[in-house]
Amino acid sequence: MIDTLIDIVQLAFLAITAVAIIRIRSLFAVIMLFGIFSLLSAGLFVIMDASDVAFTEAAVGAGISTVLMLATLAITKNLEEKRPSHRPWLPLIVVMVMGAALVYGTVDIPSFGDPEAPVHKHVAPRYLEQGEEETGVPNIVTAVLASYRGFDTMGEVAVILTAGMGVMLLLGGRAARGKNDGDVR
């Protein structure tokens, strides 16, 4: 009972934040709302017992990406989003149809935590039953990420390095020019 209530309140806050992000034109406020959205999502992940994902969402979504978006805003110096010149009816219809299709699709999804769901039938039972014996690591998430799916995680780390290199190549060159030592906003 109380769980359902918490779920509803969290999702309502999430929806309110999403609507506010769309309506508000001040980009600074929108970035702050994005941070709040991430934090609310992290709360939802905790409710669903996915503490590792919640941790990542809170650290990356609410923390780092907010700071990076603020840093970007400081570079662009354009703090207001322009109002659209016309009413975008066609995109709205497309989005509504797409959303309805996705909601229709969720009807066939197995209910949350269903042990008979296909994802819990493939390799997951083996990880859960033998993961700790085979790796000596009690946290199954770490065991899967680092050991069973170690190759995937290596790819992710390479992606992060590539992203960093991309940013440095695109923006890093300009930083060397100009001489004034300014504060960071």
Add this chain to the structure above:
Amino acid sequence: MKHNLILRVVSKFLIPVIILFALYVQFHGDYGPGGGFQAGVIFSAAFILYTLVFGLAAAELVLPRRLLRHLASLGVLIYAGTGVVTMLKGGNFLEYGVLASTPVAGQHLGILVIELGVGITVSSVMLLIFFTFAGYGKS
């Protein structure tokens, strides 16, 4: 923000705690939630806080971009290098079982080492991206 006394004092208290928490998340990821990725992000958050309060120039004295670039590559090298070491020891790529005397000990060691690699790369890339954005058109 050079003249904001309260921020300066409070962040000086907070930064060591944040770094300590990052190290806890890094090396305790086997037992609780967390791991290299989260630890790297938290570690970089401590230095981003330092940069926000004390300025980019001061932060780059602690962690120069040159060093960060090398660290970012070093993390991936540690990860892939672990895989190469397991191959040299007669296993498959990233088969940690061959690293130590027993397979379980090897797995534990391998996971610890690659998580360290992940943590180093993530924290230095996050800081590099932030420094690049913050220093754009300045310094």
